[in-house]
Amino acid sequence: MRLGVVMGTGHGTAGATGRLVEDLVERMRREGPVEVGSVATDDLGLGPSCPACLSCMTEGEQACPSYDRAAPARTVMDEADLVLFATPVHSFHVSATMKRFVDHFAYLIHRPAYVGKPAALLSTAAGAGHDAALGYLQTAVRRWGFHTVGQLGVNGPGLAKAPYRAKVDAALDELASSLRAAATDPVEPRPTTADLIGFRVARLLVEGGREEGPVDAAYWHERGWFDADWFSDAPVPRVPNRIAAMVEKKIRKGIAEGSAKPYRG
Structure with a gap:
């Protein structure tokens, strides 16, 4: 199984989002080999924001000034059987670099390339905001063709408390099993x-x-x-x-x- 991970933080496993992704991958590997390709949106160097020049729409994605810098993310998504989009919640939304990543792939709204490919969503927060962050990601990647087969929002500070940690572990176990099944035997849902x-x-x-x-x-x-x-x-x-x-x-x-x-x- 090939798992692609697009992580909206540059903290890696030092941060709550990265640790949660590792926990999920570890569980998925208990049921068989998992080849992971990952990219951190912080490392793409996409600049302060999308220039909104619309070149990707009118001339093709190759005309985007950040085409080469965005290439690692395209490769991760193209080669994966399932893509996991993970982000910390910043001010009740996705992180700035995750938003920048989504903006730089806006042409996929017009030319969806991932029809039939499953996706999963994950977020961590110190407080609230999972609904807005995960809801936004689900809407965005659906327009690219992905269909979401699982999502999980976790309170980072709460992981230090045993009762909450146990609930998160149970949710990770369930999510890992469902994601492996979705990746190995993908079934596109009926459109809503x-x-x-x-x-x-x-x-x-x-x-x-x-x-x-x-x-x-x-x-x-x-x-x-x-x-x-x-x-x-x-x-x-x-x-x-x-x-x-x-x-x-x-x-x-x-x-x-x-x-x-x-x-x-």
Whole structure:
């Protein structure tokens, strides 16, 4: 089994996130060999932020100024049977370098490359914020094609207390077993209503940007997605698909008539 790890911290095993990843990998290895490829987002050198130049969208990912620096992360994700995204919670969200990593792979929202590949999510925090951090990661990597098969949020200081540590150990045991099963026998889940809406919105973006982004259009055309209801052959539930179609129709009308409204909360 090949496990890819994208870790949103440069502390390695000296930090709570790194130690938790090691604990999880150790448990997975009890059931058989695990080859681990890992990258720390701190080490990628992606700069203070994504420049938002959109070159990755319009000209292809190779046009990104940070293409070579991001290459180790691409390799980890490409070669893995399952990818584990792990981050500490910083101010109720993912770490800054994990966010920077996600931003630099924004083209995957338009050209998802990991359809059918399982992912797992892990976070550590001194307090709260797991819901926001893990929720954000789940949404982001789903747009890249991954489907999340397990997640775990752990309170770092709480690990010093035996009762809490025992609960975390039990959760790690369960997670390790489920991740190995998902990696060795991957089964893509049926897309949800949100998934199907996301597919249609992505298609709208690609269709509307054919002139500015022919790379996206070529990618979709090669895969037959313009004439599909989903990215793969996974069964598409009828009712959710009808709901997604209605949402798409409403969005198309809003774009055509200019009647879309700004978000006001």
